[in-house]
Amino acid sequence: MNATAAPSAPSAAGPAHGEAGGFAARVRWAVADGWTITRRDVLHWLRRPGQLVAGLLFPVMMLLMFGFLFGGAMTVPGGGDYREFLMPGMFAMTMVFGVGETVTAVSHDMARGVTDRFRSMPMAPSAVVVGRCAADMLRSAITLAILLGCGLLAGWQWNGTGGEAAAAVGLLLLLRFSLVWLGIYVGLAVRGEGAVTAVHTLEFPLGFLSNAFAATATMPLWLGTVADWNPLSSTVTATRELFGNPGWGGETWIAQNALLMAVVWPLAIVAVFFPLCVRRYRDMAG
Template sequence: MNTLAHDGTAMLGRQLQRARNNPGLLVLTQTMPITMLLFFGYVFGSALAMPGAEYRSFLVPGLLVATAAGGVMTGMFQAAQDTHRGVTDRLRTLPVSRTAVPLGQAAADLVVTAAGTVPFLLVGLAMGWRIEGSAAGAAGAVALLLLFRFACVWVGIFLGLLSRSEEAAGQLGGATFVLPLLSNAYIPAEGLPGWLRAVAEWNPISAVTTAVRDLFGNAPVPEGAAWPVAHPVAGSLAWCALLVAVFAPAAVRRYAHGIR
């Protein structure tokens, strides 16, 4: 355990230094959610039945969760980059815990995401979004967002280690942009056709989005929804536990055995 903690801290520092040495990419990933908030909030919001301020209150939690789901893309790209540039092979030759390397990447991503959430929320407040619930509920919403991001990064790390090239990882990572579109992150799922609503409500993003909206006090839990959305906090925790339980051990095993 002490070895894992020591090695994990070292790998966390490596990943944070990596982000520091690539400020352009860091700025892009931190400002993109804010750009999307401004675009969706003022352009799409004017075309929906919800009034502008009401839609922006609805949108902020959805974009927070969509950003958290972007951990699949960032985890995939970073793992693929290390793998196909020989970094993973060099680390594998060192006396470093096999769990510590992917764990350090996931932990560093969590730190960067937490820091990036602050300016996003400030812009949301400037646009009229407010926390309508309790302080404890708001803290729970942020914790749930970070937990979901952590789970998504493990999915990305596994897929990145599985990829055959950086280009393939980039293309597959870009395709994950579709996932929030098949959820209730941007629009209410109640107005979707029956089969598409079912797909959207069983999307993990929908459960987490509904939970975050409810904890922030921005929107009530919809009636007649599928179980993960009808019980959003429990559904979100179940999805996060499932993703971590499946993909974290798989990523560690894949890292330990290398590319085959």
């Protein structure tokens, strides 16, 4: 890791600056430190292009497998092309699969002593976790753009307006944003490879116990209810509606209010895990 000079911690605001000036200095300090960590993580990708390419190819292979190998045997309640039904689910699943990447990166930094080195530097307490979040969001945006292109090449298309499609992409990235904080917290709280293995193992049941690949109406009532209340299902249903793809709607309250819940669920996750991440990192430094 290339050493990057960290900005000095701002001193307490003097009488001439007042509390507002002191707060502004702390914000600038936190932003500068967060950007330093983001650059460091992005440079690591550029030095390991094979790992980045492998991560980008995985969702593409999933798309080809479900869209072309299994798609012919699947039906969409109410009619419609299964590939159009599938694509919003694949987009959302890709956001879920990113949790494992976040946990892996945080756990490796902990194991190699990188996190301890950051804690010994005069950095803003939020810089390490905010920098990790920014880097992971950049990677997720690139992955989502590639997957959107692959979907268009495979025959998928959106049937709504450009603004609705942009809103759908925004909801997908909002889901990923919330799950980044979950991944950072797990990576900080649980030591060892066990955390990485557990998260990778749980990604699949979390993703499949939803409406990403099959409509919940085709499931047993109790299982369909659990799947409807999976936060992933709200994002999938909302993006299907915004993209104008088949399969959105439903009988339950949460399915009928998917657009609302696709915002509420991620915000609730962020409200819980962002302060937990900062507190956990601060406690480690104490």
